[in-house]
Amino acid sequence: MAKKVVATLKKEDAGSALTKIVKAVRSPKTGAYCFKELVVPATMAKEALKDLK
Numbered sequence: 001m002a003k004k005v006v007a008t009l010k011k012e013d014a015g016s017a018l019t020k021i022v023k024a025v026r027s028p029k030t031g032a033y034c035f036k037e038l039v040v041p042a043t044m045a046k047e048a049l050k051d052l053k
């Protein structure tokens with residue numbers, strides 16, 4: 001009988017945790033909403049939110 005191999009893709013390091021930030025922004029030309037997406041480390045999420053305003 002063969003053994004099952006289990007791969008771990010996510011490590012528990014604090015530096016590898018990522019956060020995806022999605023912000024709805026209204027277009028000045030058409031008035032439609034566009035979405036800005038940004039992927040940053042979890043430790044820098046609050047700083048990135050301040051920059052998107």
